[in-house]
Amino acid sequence: MKPYEPVVSHIAPLDMANVDTDQIIPKNFLKRIERTGFGAFLFYDWRFKADGSENPDFSLNKPEHKNARILVTRDNFGCGSSREHAPWALLDYGFQVIIAPSFADIFYNNCFQNGILPITLDSMTVDSIFSMVKENPALQFTVDLENQQIKPAGKPAIPFEIAPNLKEKLLKGLDDIGWTLQFADRIEAYEKALEV
Amino acid sequence: MRPPYQELLEVCILPLVDRVSVFDFFTGMGKTLFDKVWERHLINLEGHPAAPKPDENRHLIYIDLHLIHEVTSPQAFDGLRLSGRQVRRPERTFATMDHNVPTKDRDKPVKDPISARQMEYLKKNCEEFGITLYDLNSYNQGIVHVIGPELGLTLPGKTIVCGDSHTSTHGAFGALAFGIGTSEVEHVLATQCLVQARPKTMRVNFKGKLPKGVYAKDMVLALIGKIGTAGATGYVIEYAGEAIEALSMEGRMTICNMSIEAGARAGMVAPDEKTFAYIKDRPYSPRGAGWDKALAWWKTLKSDPDAKFDAEVEIDCSSLTPQVTWGTSPGMVAGIAEKIPELASAPDEVTRSSWQKALAYMDLAAGQKITDIKIDKVFIGSCTNSRIEDLREAAAYVRNRKKAPSVKTVIVVPGSHRVKEQAEAEGLDKIFIAAGFEWREPGCSMCLAMNDDVLEPGERCASTSNRNFEGRQGKGSRTYLVSPAMATLAAIYGHFVDAREEA
Numbered sequence: 061m062k063p064y065e066p067v068v069s070h071i072a073p074l075d076m077a078n079v080d081t082d083q084i085i086p087k088n089f090l091k092r093i094e095r096t097g098f099g100a101f102l103f104y105d106w107r108f109k110a111d112g113s114e115n116p117d118f119s120l121n122k123p124e125h126k127n128a129r130i131l132v133t134r135d136n137f138g139c140g141s142s143r144e145h146a147p148w149a150l151l152d153y154g155f156q157v158i159i160a161p162s163f164a165d166i167f168y169n170n171c172f173q174n175g176i177l178p179i180t181l182d183s184m185t186v187d188s189i190f191s192m193v194k195e196n197p198a199l200q201f202t203v204d205l206e207n208q209q210i211k212p213a214g215k216p217a218i219p220f221e222i223a224p225n226l227k228e229k230l231l232k233g234l235d236d237i238g239w240t241l242q243f244a245d246r247i248e249a250y251e252k253a254l255e256v
Numbered sequence: 257m258r259p260p261y262q263e264l265l266e267v268c269i270l271p272l273v274d275r276v277s278v279f280d281f282f283t284g285m286g287k288t289l290f291d292k293v294w295e296r297h298l299i300n301l302e303g304h305p306a307a308p309k310p311d312e313n314r315h316l317i318y319i320d321l322h323l324i325h326e327v328t329s330p331q332a333f334d335g336l337r338l339s340g341r342q343v344r345r346p347e348r349t350f351a352t353m354d355h356n357v358p359t360k361d362r363d364k365p366v367k368d369p370i371s372a373r374q375m376e377y378l379k380k381n382c383e384e385f386g387i388t389l390y391d392l393n394s395y396n397q398g399i400v401h402v403i404g405p406e407l408g409l410t411l412p413g414k415t416i417v418c419g420d421s422h423t424s425t426h427g428a429f430g431a432l433a434f435g436i437g438t439s440e441v442e443h444v445l446a447t448q449c450l451v452q453a454r455p456k457t458m459r460v461n462f463k464g465k466l467p468k469g470v471y472a473k474d475m476v477l478a479l480i481g482k483i484g485t486a487g488a489t490g491y492v493i494e495y496a497g498e499a500i501e502a503l504s505m506e507g508r509m510t511i512c513n514m515s516i517e518a519g520a521r522a523g524m525v526a527p528d529e530k531t532f533a534y535i536k537d538r539p540y541s542p543r544g545a546g547w548d549k550a551l552a553w554w555k556t557l558k559s560d561p562d563a564k565f566d567a568e569v570e571i572d573c574s575s576l577t578p579q580v581t582w583g584t585s586p587g588m589v590a591g592i593a594e595k596i597p598e599l600a601s602a603p604d605e606v607t608r609s610s611w612q613k614a615l616a617y618m619d620l621a622a623g624q625k626i627t628d629i630k631i632d633k634v635f636i637g638s639c640t641n642s643r644i645e646d647l648r649e650a651a652a653y654v655r656n657r658k659k660a661p662s663v664k665t666v667i668v669v670p671g672s673h674r675v676k677e678q679a680e681a682e683g684l685d686k687i688f689i690a691a692g693f694e695w696r697e698p699g700c701s702m703c704l705a706m707n708d709d710v711l712e713p714g715e716r717c718a719s720t721s722n723r724n725f726e727g728r729q730g731k732g733s734r735t736y737l738v739s740p741a742m743a744t745l746a747a748i749y750g751h752f753v754d755a756r757e758e759a
């Protein structure tokens with residue numbers, strides 16, 4: 061995993077609560093056995109019409125929101141299935157940062173396995189980010205993980221909280237397996253003691 | 257959607273509870289069932305130079321049982337190969353094929369070449385890494401959350417994970433069981449451990465007795481309706497109370513299964529005599545002296561009377577009614593005698609707009625009676641409701657009647673080969689077939705419609721599965737989550753009817 065670098069981008073808004081992983085990546089695209097190439101299918105049933113053409117009404121398809129690397133959305137983002145194809149699709153499409161008032165548990169974990177930064181902010185602050193984007197879709201935000209802040213150009217920075225170990229994991233691009241294997245002797249001791 | 261309940265939890269209850277639990281720590285108060293299982297599986301990292309700091313809430317826990325299936329495992333095995341890693345304890349991982357397997361014409365090759373490739377890949381990976389696989393033609397094949405318990409792999413006090421969110425099902429046995437992503441699947445394969453933050457605990461007390469015609473599925477749907485789909489995010493739920501004790505193991509599994517729909521990491525029920533009776537003499541359960549030793553430990557797996565939970569919820573079962581979801585999230589649910597709520601009654605703007613969007617998608621109107629909703633198809637199956645008891649429940653409501661002519665198809669998909677065999681031994685298949693229902697081979701089927709069992713756009717389906725998301729059962733599909741009893745009655749009448757009146 062590559063270490064996280066500050067992201068500078070405009071924000072794409074997805075003004076919906078409970079966006080589930082079935083929407084993020086519909087199941088017909090889960091049959092690939094690779095980790096890559098899922099971006100083309102992100103939000104497929106919303107992004108595309110039945111005939112395969114782009115749905116111009118869907119937020120991410122609006123020209124002003126294209127190529128954004130930051131997504132702002134509502135409560136309980138990523139609920140539903142444990143499929144890691146969801147963060148793979150978001151990342152492959154270009155999103156590195158997701159801002160929401162809350163995330164579903166497994167999805168939240170999955171983000172950190174893939175270098176995506178999920179930022180939890182209170183609903184009021186999320187509201188104000190939505191308003192800023194509405195007012196000026198081109199507004200650039202810098203998401204600085206090191207200093208735990210989102211800085212809208214020319215406006216005061218918005219601080220955010222994150223668990224120190226998760227922050228470190230993203231900043232250093234750490235791999236959990238490598239971390240755990242340092243404790244191989246302890247795992248062995250556990251297995252011996254409990255005869256498992 | 258922020259349920260009003262959560263507000264109460266965060267503002268009034270949690271701050272209090274935090275203080276109490278710090279206090280408990282010093283006075284040595286009792287432990288919850290979760291605490292007991294969790295603490296037994298912590299790897300001791302003390303004194304290790306790389307150990308996390310005490311305030312980091314980062315733990316390494318040992319995983320006793322790892323279940324895998326064809327959809328979320330291929331990339332994990334690729335990861336192992338790329339880094340030259342081995343599977344640490346191959347005998348602790350079991351594989352099956354369930355998600356995209358066909359439920360008919362099993363003797364022919366799988367039609368969909370991409371599904372076939374995924375299954376082939378699982379087979380190859382299991383061979384290469386020495387993992388036991390119950391493939392399409394195995395007697396032990398079935399939905400991963402159905403076969404774990406029926407093979408005796410799922411046992412009280414175990415830690416169980418699977419790359420599938422409904423792994424919470426296994427918590428019905430007093431195991432700590434939860435779903436993980438593919439990177440974590442790789443992590444478990446390589447280390448037999450997982451890095452975890454310690455979750456909070458919630459107890460849901462189902463008090464009173466269930467009325468006739470009301471089932472475990474209604475209990476869990478009512479809970480989700482009450483606390484919301486994110487109401488238990490960050491928690492492990494322990495289900496307790498008179499109504500839980502009265503449930504069969506199948507009923508308990510149904511409830512634990514849908515913990516994830518309330519946002520919970522896992523759901524658990526303390527094991528009791530019913531649990532032990534269910535496990536005894538299953539293919540993988542312990543025997544002889546091993547059984548006695550295990551049983552002695554299992555009997556200690558319950559929350560101490562003075563144990564404190566971070567949150568408590570109570571539901572009175574004596575007034576529960578059959579539940580039907582009307583929207584595109586399991587929290588959008590109403591009692592059979594109710595109407596679809598008016599938008600004006602939504603607690604906040606975000607909820608109001610999601611209700612509005614859901615009603616448009618479902619082509620329903622606020623204020624409409626639930627009993628007026630017409631049904632095109634019925635699906636009885638999935639890891640929520642495909643066990644023998646569920647099929648008995650469904651069959652009991654058929655009573656020599658036939659599906660309504662307006663209902664196009666009714667498919668009954670047993671959760672596993674063993675369930676199928678048992679049902680056939682009891683003649684349930686004949687009851688279904690005589691009613692015009694289709695009797696299929698085991699698998700996930702129309703729960704997520706990755707195989708051929710798919711709804712057409714706009715079709716309304718009474719389904720015993722667990723998710724009613726947009727497009728879950730096919731593009732444009734409209735899913736109504738209900739109990740097996742309610743699904744059967746919908747098949748017979750062509751619309752929803754109150755199971756209490758037919759019980």
Ligand code: SF4
Nearest residue numbers: 422638639700703704
């Ligand atoms: S039946 Fe449905 S929810 Fe259960 S494991 Fe299969 S796809 Fe997942």
